[in-house]
Amino acid sequence: MRKSPKQQRSQKMVDALIEATGRAIAEHGLAHASTNHIAVLAGVSVGSLYQYFDSKGALLEALLDRLSSDLAGLVDQRIDSLLDADVRSTVHGLLSAVFAFMQKDEGLYLELARNWYQLHSMRVVDLLERHMFEVCRLYLLRHLNQFRIQNPHAVLFVIINSTLMTLIRYLSQPNSHLRKDEIIDCLSDMLAAYMQSLNEAPAAA
Amino acid sequence: MRKSPKQQRSQKMVDALIEATGRAIAEHGLAHASTNHIAVLAGVSVGSLYQYFDSKGALLEALLDRLSSDLAGLVDQRIDSLLDADVRSTVHGLLSAVFAFMQKDEGLYLELARNWYQLHSMRVVDLLERHMFEVCRLYLLRHLNQFRIQNPHAVLFVIINSTLMTLIRYLSQPNSHLRKDEIIDCLSDMLAAYMQSLNEAPAAA
DNA sequence: ATTGAATGCGAGCAAAGATTCGCATTACTG
DNA sequence: CAGTAATGCGAATCTTTGCTCGCATTCAAT
Structure with missing residues (x-):
């Protein structure tokens, strides 16, 4: 500035x-x-x-800073009501929230997310990713006894990016014949199944 | 031309x-x-x-056509050896192949995939997606008796995009502390768990 | 060899868009 | 009400990049 x-x-x-x-x-x-x-x-x-x-870049940077705060606020608001439920419900609620978030402000966030790679040095999906990461960490902490994840970093990376990027991609398809709730359901199922399996398999290892 | x-x-x-x-x-x-x-x-x-x-666009189009053929060839080559294994092995093999594919030609495919939204009208990830879709369809056909998926379209959309986009994102992070095989393992686990769960849950519905 | 078509060249044009600069206007201070 | 600093303006400039056009070269058929 x-x-x-x-x-x-x-x-x-x-x-x-x-x-x-x-x-x-x-x-x-x-x-x-x-x-x-x-x-x-x-x-x-x-x-x-x-x-x-x-420069134009500085302007973008400033915008992203502002959005970052907004996002943090949003997460803080909703987080408590989500963390106590079972995996499937939590995931479902979280996904619905992210969905709504992406369509906020005439799709501004979606547009930024779609072009994540160009904004690259100036985080965007990274930002979302980080917040999701934090939410997941909190969830895992609160339900510590239920989960034994050997490689939490990789697991969270996969979980978060799978969902975020799939949502972004879904929302970017102008006329998909898939409905929003079908996508949310499938993603919820997938994550629930995965996290379930994490409790069972690694106990043997 | x-x-x-x-x-x-x-x-x-x-x-x-x-x-x-x-x-x-x-x-x-x-x-x-x-x-x-x-x-x-x-x-x-x-x-x-x-x-x-x-125009420059026509040139890109021509490039994409060529790459499309290449990809089809690659898939045809590997597909038979993959389809007979169990879910986890198949997924693992497939992911390794896609991984290698993305790094081929000095990362050309990766670069194109990253910018999927700009090339938008001229498919790129769409192309990969379609091929993966086909592979999945073949796998499901061959193992028909094992799977009862109620909403195959949505399920495949989620599966394919989760993996592809996560890979793209992983490969685009210059210095991740996560190793390639950690990502592949996690993704394989996730998909395997999901598909497993598809056999169990919906039987009740 | 000649000639016309096919091919190849690259300086230069034009549009888009980021950034600057000199001047005009507005707000603060004494 | 000066006088000065802060703010605001937008035409002009600079840069990038896709693309054209007139001329040079090569090919192939007679």
Whole structure:
């Protein structure tokens, strides 16, 4: 950020710009969200944009920071009600939440997630992944006695990415003949079965 | 394609261009593979490129067609040796194959898969997905008596995308502390557990 | 060898989009 | 109400990249 805003109006502008970046991306897609689009949506000129952000990338970065906080808030809100149920219910609830999350803000998060690799250095799915990781860790801690996972890191990586990426892919198919709840059910079943099996098999090893 | 090549040299050039497209993408990434890069790599001028391809998109399309054939060949080769084993072994073998496939040609396939959403209209992961789908279908047919899946379409969608996307994501993390075989093992376990569970639960429903 | 078609070339055009820069406007201070 | 700093503007510039066009070279048939 070039200048640190000292007057009210400029702080407002910074906010407006970040928000406009989100709208521009949701509207035109990441690839076609230009600085001009953003400036227009923010009701501001390009010049002013560069007064407060070094580059388009910096603007994106700022947006992602904001989204990161939002996500953290959302997770904190819902987490308690989820952790006490059995695996299948927890997973089901969690997936529904993630589903809703992805469609929030006119699909902004979905659009960002789809293009995860381009944003690459600037985490996106990584962000979601990290939060999911934390949720899973909490769940496992609370139900410690039920689970004996030998390689929790790999297991969580697989579980989280399988679900997230499958959801992203499902939501990106414009006209799938599969219904949302079919997907959620299958994923829930899969994870439940997997976690169940983790309790049984490794006891022998 | 603008002209259909009538002399030997031009046919060679078409080949060289398609191949160069692949190398350019593997080398610079999809986003930075320009027509100039491609022409240089092919040892040919941009002008000649446009003599045979209407646009950069057409060139990509041609590349994808070629890769599609390659993939089909690969699958046909390996499929017989895989289908007779139990679920866990089959899955394990299949995953190893896909893993190797993704790293082939200096990561060309991986790079394409990562950017699946941009290539979107021109299938990429879709292609892989379709082949996997076919393999799964064959497996299920051959082991028909063992499986009763009520919603095979959704189940296969989840299975295939979970594995493919997780692999892609794993391979795209530059320095993961997870080993390749840990990922394969976890995925194999998960799928095996899931398919196992499909035989048990739905019998009651 | 000649000639016309096929092929090959690469500087240069055009569009898109990021970034800058000089000037205009607004807010704060004394 | 100056005077100065902060803020805002948007046309102009720079860069990238897909693509064209006129000219040069090679091929193949007579």
